[in-house]
Amino acid sequence: MTNIAFKKDLKIAVLSGKGGTGKTLLSVNLAAAASQSNYIDCDVEEPNGHLFFKPKWHMKKDVCVKIPVVDESICDGCRKCVDFCRFNALAYINNRLKIYEDICHSCGGCVLVCPLMALTEKDKVIGKVSLGNSEDVRVLSGMINIGESSGTPIIKELLSQSRSLSDKRPTFIDCPPGSSCIVMESIKDADFCLIVMEPTIFGRHNFDMVYDLVKLFNKPNAVVINKSIDGYNPSEDFSDKNEIKILEKIPFDKELGLLSSNAEIAVRKSVKYRDFFSSLLEKIYVEVSNETVTHT
Amino acid sequence: MKIAIPADNNNIDSKVSQSFGRAPFFLIYDTETEKSDFLNNTAASLQGGAGIKAAQLIVDSKASALLAPRCGQNAADVLKSGNISIYKTEATSLMENITAFKENRLALLQDIHTGFHDKYRV
Numbered sequence A: 001m002t003n004i005a006f007k008k009d010l011k012i013a014v015l016s017g018k019g020g021t022g023k024t025l026l027s028v029n030l031a032a033a034a035s036q037s038n039y040i041d042c043d044v045e046e047p048n049g050h051l052f053f054k055p056k057w058h059m060k061k062d063v064c065v066k067i068p069v070v071d072e073s074i075c076d077g078c079r080k081c082v083d084f085c086r087f088n089a090l091a092y093i094n095n096r097l098k099i100y101e102d103i104c105h106s107c108g109g110c111v112l113v114c115p116l117m118a119l120t121e122k123d124k125v126i127g128k129v130s131l132g133n134s135e136d137v138r139v140l141s142g143m144i145n146i147g148e149s150s151g152t153p154i155i156k157e158l159l160s161q162s163r164s165l166s167d168k169r170p171t172f173i174d175c176p177p178g179s180s181c182i183v184m185e186s187i188k189d190a191d192f193c194l195i196v197m198e199p200t201i202f203g204r205h206n207f208d209m210v211y212d213l214v215k216l217f218n219k220p221n222a223v224v225i226n227k228s229i230d231g232y233n234p235s236e237d238f239s240d241k242n243e244i245k246i247l248e249k250i251p252f253d254k255e256l257g258l259l260s261s262n263a264e265i266a267v268r269k270s271v272k273y274r275d276f277f278s279s280l281l282e283k284i285y286v287e288v289s290n291e292t293v294t295h296t
Numbered sequence B: 001m002k003i004a005i006p007a008d009n010n011n012i013d014s015k016v017s018q019s020f021g022r023a024p025f026f027l028i029y030d031t032e033t034e035k036s037d038f039l040n041n042t043a044a045s046l047q048g049g050a051g052i053k054a055a056q057l058i059v060d061s062k063a064s065a066l067l068a069p070r071c072g073q074n075a076a077d078v079l080k081s082g083n084i085s086i087y088k089t090e091a092t093s094l095m096e097n098i099t100a101f102k103e104n105r106l107a108l109l110q111d112i113h114t115g116f117h118d119k120y121r122v
Helices: A023-034 A049-053 A080-084 A109-113 A152-165 A181-187 A201-216 A234-241 A254-261 A271-295 B050-060 B073-081 B094-102
Strands: A011-015 A037-041 A056-070 A090-093 A096-099 A119-134 A137-144 A171-174 A192-197 A221-228 A246-251 B002-007 B025-030 B035-040 B065-068 B085-088
Touching: A011 A023, A011 A181, A023 A037, A023 A049, A023 A171, A023 A192, A023 A221, A023 A271, A037 A049, A037 A152, A049 A119, A049 A137, A056 A096, A056 A152, A080 A090, A080 A109, A090 B050, A090 B073, A096 B073, A109 A119, A119 A152, A137 A152, A152 A181, A181 A201, A192 A201, A192 A271, A201 A221, A201 A234, A221 A234, A221 A271, A246 A271, B002 B094, B025 B050, B025 B094, B050 B073, B065 B094
Parallel strands: A011 A171, A011 A192, A037 A137, A037 A171, A192 A221, A221 A246, B002 B065, B065 B085
Antiparallel strands: A056 A119, A090 A096, A119 A137, B002 B025, B025 B035
16 A cells, blocks of 8 residues: 555554544544554444444453452451552551452452451453454454443453454554543554544544543654535644644544444445545545654 | 531531532531530542442431531431431531531521432433
8 A cells, every 4th residue: 555664553543532433433444444454442432433344253252350248257446458558448447448340440459458358359340352254354342341430450451352353454443532641551552643623622632631531642643534524623723822733633524424424334335435434544544654753 | 515517617607518419528516515526527529429438427427417508318318327317518517517407497408419429421
């Protein structure tokens, strides 16, 4: 496809501050355009990439976290664990240790500080990861169980699964919206961050937060404006002021919208979009190779 | 018996704090001796689990009842394990509620909220 030099197992994170901006549209279509690629759905609270890829799953695995368990016959109520827990998941009431599993962050500290070794750990299932194939695209998708508060362990598992594949394919990481811990976990290992932005004031505001995060992580980045229309564009204005490169503008396009709402992958349905996303992919590769040059 | 009330300030003229876990102080009032003690709520500034920590403070204070406008699920669970009854405050000042409690005019708090820690959950 191209002679540009870049590593073959490039990891591209697609993110946005606001939900519904087009992360899945971009990451799914870029992965489909790249053909031999990996697509990872890190939006574990509401994964939807699989609706487009409709993969044939060949692996499903539970994701567990560790939760402390107390042996009441050993515990003497010294409260070292209660004092240690910065999330206050433990309380000592009526000569009994109470453990609040929903509050626990699975750090394991209570087990370490217990002088009597009265605490051990048990597994608690918080979600699952699935691996499948859709044509030449390998699809990894995570899903958190309802009521669980943090998807970070599931994203860790997804990325560890993808590392164990260890093949020379580009990987597209479909991030959760926002700029919280789960997004940080999703972009941590990425070589490049592609930020999708909407041409609205709300979109620009949320872009601002995501951009701060990407800068904090020192990640090479560029922007794609989705649902782009003529006239004043607050997002474009923001990118210009901050000298952020806009790689592409995806027009506000009924045909593309219709394909997406029918859970079709535009790249696989239309030559026009195949060309469009292939050209965007090329631009990303150029951008990455430029970044590699500037950074060495 | 001892009763606990979340307070905005550490004096008896204070208003009842609208939050339990994040209240700046707790009044521990002894209904027999009519003595007031104010505890600093060390849980107020915590990142998470403030309700649990604050409830632990109340249990450790040996209070038998909590008078509060509202209370979260985890805090209520800790208090229940400590055999502490939760009554719903009616008036805004500490003293008015103490009087109302002594005259058996306060009802048990029924609507335990799920806590503000999971406001982002579906």
